[in-house]
Amino acid sequence: MGIDLFKQKFGYEIQGMWLPRVTAITSIISKFPFVLKETGGFRDRLAWGTQVHEFVGGMLQGSEHEALEYDPQLVPIAAAVRSWQKEHDVEILDSERDVERRVHDQEQMYAGTVDAVARVGEKRGLVEIKTGAHLAPEYLLQTAGYSNALMRESGAQYDARWILRIDQYEECEGCLAKRRRRGHSSFLQGGLEICNHQWGIPKADCEFLELPEYEQDLRAFFAAKEIWEWHNRNHLRKIMNYPKRHVV
Numbered sequence: 341m342g343i344d345l346f347k348q349k350f351g352y353e354i355q356g357m358w359l360p361r362v363t364a365i366t367s368i369i370s371k372f373p374f375v376l377k378e379t380g381g382f383r384d385r386l387a388w389g390t391q392v393h394e395f396v397g398g399m400l401q402g403s404e405h406e407a408l409e410y411d412p413q414l415v416p417i418a419a420a421v422r423s424w425q426k427e428h429d430v431e432i433l434d435s436e437r438d439v440e441r442r443v444h445d446q447e448q449m450y451a452g453t454v455d456a457v458a459r460v461g462e463k464r465g466l467v468e469i470k471t472g473a474h475l476a477p478e479y480l481l482q483t484a485g486y487s488n489a490l491m492r493e494s495g496a497q498y499d500a501r502w503i504l505r506i507d508q509y510e511e512c513e514g515c516l517a518k519r520r521r522r523g524h525s526s527f528l529q530g531g532l533e534i535c536n537h538q539w540g541i542p543k544a545d546c547e548f549l550e551l552p553e554y555e556q557d558l559r560a561f562f563a564a565k566e567i568w569e570w571h572n573r574n575h576l577r578k579i580m581n582y583p584k585r586h587v588v
Contacts, residue, residue, distance in 0.1 A: 362452030
């Protein structure tokens with residue numbers, strides 16, 4: 341991989357520096373500790389995740405209507421997100437700044453994009469949006485890295501970090517298997533292989549978790565960063581505006 345592509349894929353240019361992004365650093369941890377029977381590929385899952393992120397971000401900023409007209413698959417997600425906002429008393433205090441907010445830690449030399457900074461009940465913190473059937477362990481490290489950068493950059497103290505997992509699926513009326521559509525692909529989980537599946541209407545669920553043990557997760561994130569830098573040291577040494585290129 342060439343240096344220009346590496347820089348574009350794995351980092352951000354901020355204040356004249358190139359900094360690795362949080363999701364690149366945590367990619368060294370296995371992302372799929374579960375098994376899905378799947379037809380289709382990773383690109384469809386990635387595209388669907390991006391679409392949902394953009395749509396929910398638009399909802400939090402009050403502009404989801406065009407997307408709903410374009411893709412009816414998003415209708416159950418919209419209903420689930422509205423229910424989540426109401427149940428947990430969620431408010432975005434600055435809709436222009438606090439959705440898809442870029443943050444960085446100049447001392448530790450990394451950057452990332454926070455899905456949302458929000459007030460949830462009496463607490464303030466960051467909300468990381470995920471799609472799919474399960475939570476992956478690197479989410480703990482991602483949110484710790486984001487929280488640290490957010491607090492260092494803003495100079496403010498935040499109380500919490502949350503994962504909002506959005507799962508959109510169809511359920512077989514016979515064996516209760518779940519089918520998840522992602523673009524041209526579909527993924528089956530559970531149920532019976534011999535069932536002549538009769539799929540119900542699309543549904544969406546939201547799982548909302550507050551993550552404990554921030555300090556422990558932050559230490560693990562920094563450890564992951566060191567391993568990622570070691571693994572990519574040959575590329576990093578060639579990036580002239582990466583401040584740590586002489587020490588990796």
